[in-house]
Amino acid sequence: MAGTAAAVQELDEHQRVALDACVVAALALSSSEGGAKERMRLLMECHGRYVRSFGGREQAPSYEVFTGRLCGSRVADLLPGRPQGSVLGEMWLLDGDGMPNSALHRLAVEATEHGHQAPGIGADIRHLHSLLRAVGMLPVSTGLSRISGETVQHAVFRTLRAAGFEAYTRGREAMVRTPVLTRRELSRNTALVELGAYAGISPTRQFAGQWAACPMCKWTMRATYRPNGAVDLDCEDERHSLLGARYRAEPTAEGWRLAPRGELRAVPEPLPVEGYVALPYALWLWVTLPGLLEVELRDRLVTLGAEVRLWPFGDAYDLHVTRPGRSRAWRVDVKTWADPYGLAQKLREDPEGSGELCFVVPEHLRGYLPLLRRVVKASGARVLTDVDLVTEVEGA
Ligand SMILES: [Zn+2]
Incomplete structure (x- = not known):
């Protein structure tokens, strides 16, 4: 999926508008939520934007052709100029039976300006909009696709930190370990209640x-x-x-x-559904998922007798690991990017410099260690897998 984000970045403005219209229309077609009239209106609106995206360069499909093609067509074939050579040429929004692709929600969050209008996932996106506005992060007219996951993370963590370090760690850990809570459990965590991140199940x-x-x-x-x-x-x-x-x-x-x-x-x-609240899609994507390996690693290291602080020093890195009675310490930054080349780029750009730091990647990315090590070589940082780190701490 990291490949999809990169492919979307490479589209021109017309193709992005077309993709936006196609994604929202596909969601409207495949959802049973809302009235038929509402959905029809939304589909017509999408078709209007879709036609305009062709800008007279090519003949734009009629409404019937547009909605018909959304089922079973490769994404690239739906866009003006048919961009070649990216993952968009291999994926579809709806299959031949009109069943939605697993990537559809992610595209709505990361690649559309109108995803908030879509049935279903739209409520998640509107919830995140209002949360980001509440923490002063999102100008009224800006869509989510204009801001990165890191920006959202940063805003959420900054807000939690305002409640004190303890509340921050506890709140962030809860968002990783328990992306769904009972309303009772939520009410016991003041910082999370104030953040307003949890809402009824979509x-x-x-x-x-x-x-x-x-x-x-x-x-x-x-x-x-x-x-x-x-x-x-x-x-x-x-x-x-x-x-x-x-x-x-x-x-x-x-x-x-x-x-x-x-x-x-x-x-x-x-x-x-009654009695439970959950994080919206984007916070699960940008806070829960990347945090899973961090808390798991913490648990494994604590079992070995190590002392571990999660997200120390205002989140300079992810884990500070020591062993009682021994002088050695590890500063660990966990990187869980699905796309190792994107991760390599990220490590290259690290403005802090990465001296003495260990970057830890999931075991399934072991094959990429040589690439990642070449990238950080000059900085003096090391790259290990989670399994390597556990073995190293155990043997120290
Ligand atoms: Zn899962």
Whole structure:
């Protein structure tokens, strides 16, 4: 998916407008939320923007052709000038049956100016808009696609820090470990209540008044109604879904039952929507996901007897690790980018300089260690996988 963000960056202004219109239209077509009239109006609006994006350079498709092509066409083929050679040439928004692609929500958040209008995910995006405005981060007319995940992270963490270091660490850890909370649990964390990050569970991630958590990140899985009345549940994280966070929910006489669609045999329990609150998509994407390895690593190191401080010194890096009675210390910055080349670029740009720091990447990126080590060589930083770090701390 990091490849998708890069591919979107390479589009020209016309192609971006067209992509925006296609993504919102695909969401409107595949959602059952809202009235038919509302959806029709939204689709017409999208078509209007789509036609204008062609700017007379090519013949723009009619409304019927536009909506018809959204199902089963590669994204690149929908855009003016048909950009070649990127992942957009390999992915579609809706498959031949009109079922949404797993990337659709992410595109709505990261690549559209009008995603807030879309059914389902639009509510998430509007929630994030108002949160960012409340912390003074987002001018009224700016869309999310104009600001980076890092900017959002920064704004959220800065707001939490205003409540004191303790509240900051506790709030941030909660957003990583518990992206879904009961309303009672939330009410006990003042900093989180004031931040206003949690809200009712999105309709796109509930079925028959229920929801189910991804076994890996604990966030609400996306619910897609199949034509036969069953519901597919998938973690929005492609990696989690591939590793088995995908299930089928079917109504039975005793209520809804979940069955695995992947390798993972552990089946989460469906829970009532009532009484629970969840992070919106973008905060799960930009705060929960990158934080998972950080808190996991902390837990593993503490088990070994190490002392670990999470996000020390105003978030200069992620973990400060020491072993009682020994002089050695580790300053660890965890990097979880899905795209190692993007990560290499990021390390190259690190303005702080990275002397004495260990960058830790997930074990599944081990193959990229030589590349990443070449990148940070001059700075004196090291690059390890999480498994390497645990072994090193254990042996020290
Ligand atoms: Zn997950």
